[in-house]
Amino acid sequence: MDATGPELLLDLDALEGGRRERLETALRAAIREGRLRPGDRLPATRALAAELGCSRWVVVEAYDQLAAEGWIEGRAGSGTRVRARARAGETPAALRSPARPRTYAFTTGLPDLIAFPRAAWLRALRQAVRTAPAADLGHNEPRGMPALRAELAAYLARVRGVHAHPAGVAVTHGFTHGLGLLCHALREAGHERLALEDPGFPLLAAFVRRAGLEPVYVPADDDGLRVDALAASGARAVVTTPAHQFPLGHVLAAERRARLLAWAREVDGLVVEDDYDAEFRYDRRPVGALQGLDPERVVYAGSASKSLAPGLRIGWLVAPRRWARAVAEVRWGIDLGVGAIEQLALAELLRGGGLDRHLRRTRQAYAAKRRTLLDALARELPDARVTGVAAGLHAVVLLPPGTDEEAVVAAAAERDVEIAALTSLYERANPPGPGLLLGYAALSERAIAEGVRRLGEAARATQPPSVAAPARRR
Structure with a gap:
C-alpha cells in the first residue's frame, strides 16, 4: 500500500459489535499498544475498506470518531496519521475524566x-404551564409548537430582517441538530457534498458525515467566505456565517453576499446561514440576515445558545417551502420534536419582551x-x-x-x-x-x-x- 498508507493487520473477527465499532476498537488497540506509532500514516479509506471487504463509509465514520476522540488527525497532503501526542498507553484528552476547570x-x-434570566424564565415557564391547553401536552407536530413558531417568525423579521412565516419555521434542539436534519434532506435530494468555511466550527464535519455527505472546506479571509473557491468545490450547498465569520470575526463583504446568492441560483444550490451571535454587535447595528435578500435560496439557522444558554437546547430553522417540507419528512425518522413546555416558555419570553x-x-x-x-x-x-x-x-x-x-x-x-x-x-x-x-x-x-x-x-x-x-x- 505504498500510495495509500502502511500495511496494517487488524483482526476484527475476535471483537464484538458492528463492523465500524470493531474497526474503531482495533485501531485504538493498535495505537495504545504501540503498533501504530505517533505520526504513522493510516491506510486511505478506500484501500482499507477494500482490504476489509466493507463499505468505505464504515472506515470514514470510524476515522471520524477516532479523530474526534483525539487518536488520529487528517491533514491535506499527508493523509490520516496517528496524532503526535497520542503516545502508547496514553488515553486521548477527549476520553479522559474532565480536568479541573481553569480559573x-x-x-x-x-x-x-450567571446572567441567565432565571426569574424571567421561571415566570415564562409558570405562565406556559398554567395556560397551556391539555392538547399541547400530547404528541405535537415535530416542526414545533405553533405559538413559538409564530413568535420566532415575528421576532426574526423585526431584529434580523428575516423573511419568515410560521409555516416555514422549524424548532430544533440547536444549530447542529438543525444542520443534521438539513444534511439528511440534502442527501435525499441528491446532494453529495456540503461546503464548510475554513476556518470554522470543528464539529460540523462530523454531523455532515453522519448524514452521508462529504464535507469540503472553502477558505475564508478578511472579506468572509471566498465564493470563487466555493464555485470550484463541486458542492451545491454551503454553511456560512456571514454576519460574523467564525472564528475570524469578519463580516461577509457586500460584493461577496451578492456573488454567493448568484452562485446559489446558478447551481440550483442552497446557502445555510448560521447566524450564531448576530445579537451582539457593539459599534453599530448588525448587518441584516442574508436570508432576507433571497428567502428561496437561504435557510436561516439560529439558536438560544448564545442569547440565553446552550443548556436550553432550542434552535430554529427558517427554510424555503421546498426545504421546510423536506426537513419535515426526514424528521419523522429521526426525532419527534422539542419539549412542548420549553417551547411555550420561550414563546412567552418573546411575547412579553423578556428576551429583548x-x-x-x-x-x-x-x-x-x-x-x-x-x-x-x-x-x-x-x-x-x-x-x-x-x-x-x-x-x-x-x-x-x-x-x-x-x-x-x-x-x-x-x-x-x-x-x-x-x-x-x-x-x-x-x-x-x-x-x-x-x-x-x-x-x-x-x-x-x-x-x-x-x-x-x-x-x-x-x-x-x-x-x-x-x-x-x-
Missing part, C-alpha cells in the same frame, strides 16, 4: 451563564468585557492584533510572526489560563499567522484582566531571551 478559562461559545430586555443588558455587559479584554491585550501583548469587527463573544488575537502558539497555550495552562490555538480551527487553508482564540463572555472583567496578564507572562516565557520584551504599563 481563567477563555472558553469559546459560552455566554455568561435580557439582550439589552447582556449586550452592554459584553461590550464592557470586550473593552477590558482589548485594554489588557494592549498592555500585556502590545505586538498582538485583534481581528474582525466589534461583535460576538470571542476575539481572535494574532501573535507576532514566528510565535509558537502551541507553546503559548501550554505555558498559559501552567498559569491556570485556558485558551485555544487558532490553527486548531483550520482544516485545509493556511492561517494568517500564529494566533489565539479568546472567549470572554463567561468571565468577569477582573478575571479577564488577570487572565490576560498571565497570558502575557506565558507568551514572554516562550520567547528567546533576546526577543522577549516587557509588557507596557500605563
Whole structure:
C-alpha cells in the first residue's frame, strides 16, 4: 500500500459489535499498544475498506470518531496519521475524566451563564404551564409548537430582517441538530457534498458525515467566505456565517453576499446561514440576515445558545417551502420534536419582551468585557492584533510572526489560563499567522484582566531571551 498508507493487520473477527465499532476498537488497540506509532500514516479509506471487504463509509465514520476522540488527525497532503501526542498507553484528552476547570478559562461559545434570566424564565415557564391547553401536552407536530413558531417568525423579521412565516419555521434542539436534519434532506435530494468555511466550527464535519455527505472546506479571509473557491468545490450547498465569520470575526463583504446568492441560483444550490451571535454587535447595528435578500435560496439557522444558554437546547430553522417540507419528512425518522413546555416558555419570553430586555443588558455587559479584554491585550501583548469587527463573544488575537502558539497555550495552562490555538480551527487553508482564540463572555472583567496578564507572562516565557520584551504599563 505504498500510495495509500502502511500495511496494517487488524483482526476484527475476535471483537464484538458492528463492523465500524470493531474497526474503531482495533485501531485504538493498535495505537495504545504501540503498533501504530505517533505520526504513522493510516491506510486511505478506500484501500482499507477494500482490504476489509466493507463499505468505505464504515472506515470514514470510524476515522471520524477516532479523530474526534483525539487518536488520529487528517491533514491535506499527508493523509490520516496517528496524532503526535497520542503516545502508547496514553488515553486521548477527549476520553479522559474532565480536568479541573481553569480559573481563567477563555472558553469559546459560552455566554455568561450567571446572567441567565432565571426569574424571567421561571415566570415564562409558570405562565406556559398554567395556560397551556391539555392538547399541547400530547404528541405535537415535530416542526414545533405553533405559538413559538409564530413568535420566532415575528421576532426574526423585526431584529434580523428575516423573511419568515410560521409555516416555514422549524424548532430544533440547536444549530447542529438543525444542520443534521438539513444534511439528511440534502442527501435525499441528491446532494453529495456540503461546503464548510475554513476556518470554522470543528464539529460540523462530523454531523455532515453522519448524514452521508462529504464535507469540503472553502477558505475564508478578511472579506468572509471566498465564493470563487466555493464555485470550484463541486458542492451545491454551503454553511456560512456571514454576519460574523467564525472564528475570524469578519463580516461577509457586500460584493461577496451578492456573488454567493448568484452562485446559489446558478447551481440550483442552497446557502445555510448560521447566524450564531448576530445579537451582539457593539459599534453599530448588525448587518441584516442574508436570508432576507433571497428567502428561496437561504435557510436561516439560529439558536438560544448564545442569547440565553446552550443548556436550553432550542434552535430554529427558517427554510424555503421546498426545504421546510423536506426537513419535515426526514424528521419523522429521526426525532419527534422539542419539549412542548420549553417551547411555550420561550414563546412567552418573546411575547412579553423578556428576551429583548435580557439582550439589552447582556449586550452592554459584553461590550464592557470586550473593552477590558482589548485594554489588557494592549498592555500585556502590545505586538498582538485583534481581528474582525466589534461583535460576538470571542476575539481572535494574532501573535507576532514566528510565535509558537502551541507553546503559548501550554505555558498559559501552567498559569491556570485556558485558551485555544487558532490553527486548531483550520482544516485545509493556511492561517494568517500564529494566533489565539479568546472567549470572554463567561468571565468577569477582573478575571479577564488577570487572565490576560498571565497570558502575557506565558507568551514572554516562550520567547528567546533576546526577543522577549516587557509588557507596557500605563
